[in-house]
Amino acid sequence: MARARVMALGALSLAYPLLVYGALGRFEPRWLAGLLFVIALLRALSAGQKLWWFAAAGAGVLALVATVFNQAMPLKxxxxxxxxxxxxxxxxxxxxxxxxxxxxxxxxxxxxxxxxxxxxxxxxxxxxxxxxxxxxxxxxxxxxxxxxxxxxxxxxxxxxxxxxxxxxxxxxxxxxxxxxxxx
The missing domain is CATH 1.10.132 (Topoisomerase I; Chain A, domain 4)
Known part of the structure; x- marks a missing residue:
């Protein structure tokens, strides 16, 4: 079960640019910001390394900026x-x-x-x-x-x-x- 979660998270992470690109124009960037934060948080939880928590915090900042300003740049x-x-x-x-x-x-x-x-x-x-x-x-x-x-x-x-x-x-x-x- 854990291996399946790691593989699913890996696939989701690899597909991130395609997901964002496919969603741009269909959804406002502020709604896509949640996807970014969830991916980063799941990666941090699964990796268990401090640097991935740093990445999750950075992704959180990017997601917050995307949400507040409703801009795609932070997502990219x-x-x-x-x-x-x-x-x-x-x-x-x-x-x-x-x-x-x-x-x-x-x-x-x-x-x-x-x-x-x-x-x-x-x-x-x-x-x-x-x-x-x-x-x-x-x-x-x-x-x-x-x-x-x-x-x-x-x-x-x-x-x-x-x-x-x-x-x-x-x-x-x-x-x-x-x-x-x-x-």
Whole structure:
């Protein structure tokens, strides 16, 4: 049951830009603000990490501004907020190891060698750079682009970029592992 809730929340979070875009023009932004806050609150409750409570508070502020001013802009800034929180999670793990990527790697390989720790640190740095780029583009599309460009980027292209980064890292990891096995 808990897994189904997490998957449903993940799907709802991924669909957020599409839901907002589909609802704009049909509903006033103040009514959509509740969707934003509920998604952020559910994510914070399910994650149990303090930074997701920070995100929920940020989403609450965005939802409040959208409600008070009946404007869509705060709703469109949510993807940028998520990237900021992810940057904080990954960035803080660089400052206070083990990194996020190392923790994930240790789930499959508990005795991760020193070279693996160095590699996971580098991958964490790459993800931080990605969150800076993606968050910047999410902000730019929210503030200066049309609703169509915003949903295209935040509801599709950002996910394609994430998939490319995952696939590219997996390919590099295979080469690195092979190099260590042969060397």
């Amino acid at each position: 800034l949510y993807p940028a907020l998520v990237n900021l929180v992810m940057l904080m999670v990954f960035g803080l793990s660089l400052r206070f190891p083990p990194t996020v990527v190392e923790r994930l790697a240790r789930l499959q390989q508990p005795d991760l060698p020193a070279a693996g720790v160095r590699y996971t640190r580098r991958v964490t740095q790459v993800w931080c750079a990605f969150f800076i780029l993606n968050g910047s583009l999410a902000t730019v599309t929210a503030v200066w682009a049309s609703d169509q460009v915003w949903v295209l980027y935040n509801g599709f292209l950002a996910y394609v970029m994430i998939a490319v980064l995952f696939a590219g890292e997996w390919l590099v990891r295979q080469r690195v592992k092979a190099g260590h096995a042969n060397g």
